[in-house]
Amino acid sequence: MDTQMMPNFLIKRAFLTPNRTAIYFQDQSLSFKELYDRSIETAGRLQAFGINKNHFVGVLLKNHLDTVVILFALQLLGVKAVILNNRLTPAELVWQLKDSKAAFLVLEDSFNEIEKVINQEIEQLTTITKKQIDQIESTLPVIQEEISLTDICTIMYTSGTTGNPKGVIQTYGNHWWSSTGSALNLGTIESDCWLCSVPLFHISGYSILMRSVIYGMPIVLHEKFDVERTIKDITLNRVTIMSVVGTMLTQIVERLEERRLPGLFRCMLLGGGPAPLPLLEACVKKDIPVFQTYGMTETSSQIVTLSPEDSIRKLGSAGKPLFPSQVKIELEPGVMAATGIAGEIVAKGPNVTPGYLNRPQVTEDKIRDGWFYTGDIGYIDEEGFLYVMDRRSDLIISGGENIYPAEIEAVLLAHPDVMEAGVTGIDDPKWGQVPVAFIVKKECRTLSGEELQQFCTERLAKYKVPKAVYFTYNLPRNAAKKLLRRKLREWVEGNEHCSN
16 A cells, blocks of 8 residues: 555645635636636646656746646646756757657747757657647546655756756655645745746746645746836735745845835745845845745755844855755765865755656766765754855866855855856866856946955955956856856856956
C-alpha cells in the first residue's frame, strides 16, 4: 500500500472551499470550483489529442489565466509537465524537448515561428496551440482522483553554469512540502492573497500556484512585472504577500515615494540573492517586511529564509532552514566545516528533488545519502544562520585568494547611485584572475568608474576591488532574474555592452 497517497490537490481544494476566489487575472476572477470545472474541461480536450497519464508534455506558455487552467488540467490527467522557459531560443527549446522525450508540446498561438522550427527538428512531437485546444471537442477525461507524493508533477530545466541544462524532477511531494515549509514559516491567514508577477515557468511562480490550491488562497496573476500596476493591485485586491527579486523591490520602494503599502500587506518574499543594506533600510522606513530567501529549482523554491526581525542584524544572511529541511556545510564530502568556515552548501528535506531526468550519473554525483550538493559556497554562523557566498563556478581565484563576486556586488549596491551590479573574473597574466564590475546607474545620476573603485577601496581588501568598471543599461539575467555572470565574462571578451 502506498502510504504517500493524497487526494488530487485541485479536486480536494474545490471540494473544501468551492466558492473562494482562486485567481484574479486582468479583469477576470475564478473561484476554485470554476477553476476546477475549466481544468476538467481542458483535461478532456487535451486527452482528445491523445495526451494521457504516461506522457511527458512540454508547456511553453506566458503568465495567463489559460496557462493556470492548462497546468492544472495536466495535473488532473497525471501528466508530467515539462515546463519550458519562453525566453529561450528555438534551438535551446528543441534540446530540452528531445532530452525530456516529450511527446507533445502545448504552446501560445503567438509562438508560431518557434513552432515551425520545433516541428522541423522533432518530427515525432505533436504541437498543440491554445487555439487548437479551444477548437477540439472535449472527451470525458480519465482523472487521477488520487496522487502519490512520489509521482512526478513537473520537470524544470536548470540553466546550469556549465554544459547543457538538466531536467530537475519535482514530485507532488516536493511541491507539498515546499508549500508546507513556507506556511510554517510565514503562517497562513484567511485573508492571505499572493501577487505573482514572476514567471509561472519558473519555480518561484509555479510554487505560488501550488500554495494557492494547498492553502485555499487567491493569487493575483500579472503577465509581467509592472511597478505601478503592482502598487495599484496590492491595494485593489488586498494583497498580503508578494514574491520579488531585488531589482523589483528597489523599483517598488522608489515608485512609492511618500506613499505606503496598505497595513494588510505583510510580506515581500525576496529571492535571487541578498538585499543591499540601503534597500532594507528603505523597506524598514516604509514598514515593508522583507523575508530574504535562498532556494533553487532543485529545492522546489525557498529552503532557507531570513525573517524581517533579523534582516538588519544578520545583513547578508539567507536565514535558517525551513521546518522540514536541513542544511550543512562540507569542506569535502563527509567533512563538516566548523562554524564560520566556508564550504559547499549541502541540503536535505522532502522538498528536495529526487534527481535529474534521464541523468542517473549526475543524480548520483549530486545526491549522496539523501543530501543534495548544491555547488554553492557558504558558511553557517554560531547562531545557525546561513550566509551564501557564491556559486562555486563563479568563484574568482586571484593570486591564490578566493574572491566571491556576490561580496563585491553587495558593496557596489550600497552606493546610492548604483541600481544594479554584476561582478565576474577575467584572466590576468600576473594574478591568474581579477574581478571586473558591470554597473547599471540609477536614472539621472553621474558616476565614474574611479569613484566606484575608490568606494570599494574603503570597504574591501585591495585584491577584491574591481580592476575595471563598465557601465551598461542592463545586466544579463535568467528567467528567475538571477545574474548570469558567465555572460558578463563573454561581454568583456567580446567587448560588447561595455563603456567605461
